[in-house]
Amino acid sequence: MTDADQYCRDKAAPRGSDLYYSLLFLAPEKRRALTAFHTLCRELDDVADDCRDAQVARLKLAWWGEEIDRLFAGAARHPVGHALAPLAAAGAIGREEFREILEGTAMNLEIIAYADFDTLQLYCRRTAGMASQITAQLLGGQEHAALSYAQELGVALRLTRMIRDVGADARRGRIYLPGDELAQFGVAAADILRARTSPAFRALMEYQYLRAEDHYTRALAALPRGDRKAQQAGLALGAIHRALLREIRRDGFQVLERRYALTPLRKLRLAARIRLGGRIA
Numbered sequence: 001m002t003d004a005d006q007y008c009r010d011k012a013a014p015r016g017s018d019l020y021y022s023l024l025f026l027a028p029e030k031r032r033a034l035t036a037f038h039t040l041c042r043e044l045d046d047v048a049d050d051c052r053d054a055q056v057a058r059l060k061l062a063w064w065g066e067e068i069d070r071l072f073a074g075a076a077r078h079p080v081g082h083a084l085a086p087l088a089a090a091g092a093i094g095r096e097e098f099r100e101i102l103e104g105t106a107m108n109l110e111i112i113a114y115a116d117f118d119t120l121q122l123y124c125r126r127t128a129g130m131a132s133q134i135t136a137q138l139l140g141g142q143e144h145a146a147l148s149y150a151q152e153l154g155v156a157l158r159l160t161r162m163i164r165d166v167g168a169d170a171r172r173g174r175i176y177l178p179g180d181e182l183a184q185f186g187v188a189a190a191d192i193l194r195a196r197t198s199p200a201f202r203a204l205m206e207y208q209y210l211r212a213e214d215h216y217t218r219a220l221a222a223l224p225r226g227d228r229k230a231q232q233a234g235l236a237l238g239a240i241h242r243a244l245l246r247e248i249r250r251d252g253f254q255v256l257e258r259r260y261a262l263t264p265l266r267k268l269r270l271a272a273r274i275r276l277g278g279r280i281a
Contacts, residue, residue, distance in 0.1 A: 004082035008039040022237035036083035048108035128158035156215035205253035
């Protein structure tokens with residue numbers, strides 16, 4: 001394993017993480033490629049999530065845009081770029097898809113709160129949806145319908161993380177829940193920022209839960225039967241996230257007060273079930 005590969009594994013897929021278990025049963029070369037790609041996605045997310053100064057965040061994101069250009073020119077500088085270089089050289093990944101993720105991430109620098117779901121969904125599709133689509137391609141999806149599956153799965157994953165992270169995001173001063181839906185359910189943004197759980201908040205979260213479940217269902221319906229074996233890693237990640245989503249619901253959406261996570265053993269069991277032909281439901 002190269003230093004670049006080790007950096008990627010430590011950053012995006014440390015032992016016990018969701019990604020670690022979803023990639024566990026892949027051949028080493030595919031596991032290395034998927035880990036490198038998801039590390040790039042993590043690096044971009046970290047710019048938007050962790051950098052409080054918007055101007056500094058824009059400069060960092062611009063640097064990553066330049067690094068993507070260097071990657072496809074064969075002159076990457078960052079460990080992630082070095083890890084992705086073989087894929088770029090082989091034509092296994094495309095510059096425009098990476099640019100789409102970059103532009104989606106930039107939305108987070110310009111939009112502090114999403115006014116409606118149409119705008120939030122655009123962000124989800126440009127980031128997690130495109131990331132899931134690239135993942136499906138790297139896994140060997142052969143049918144065009146696999147891209148529709150991947151887009152829906154990516155949105156479902158992003159919505160699940162949004163539900164899980166409502167409290168953590170609020171502590172950063174961000175609310176991803178659509179503003180018109182907060183108004184519809186009578187939930188004040190100030191209550192979320194102050195971690196005030198109420199019956200109205202739980203009703204709002206139930207609405208978000210049902211939307212995420214719908215995208216999981218759409219993803220499974222769109223997945224071609226012939227691509228199911230190739231897409232087991234994505235299905236495993238979906239199984240882990242969907243199980244977490246249902247755990248959050250069973251616990252009454254206490255996302256403002258606590259951070260939810262499945263145990264490593266449960267993640268392993270879910271990934272193994274997919275490996276043996278089970279479904280993510």
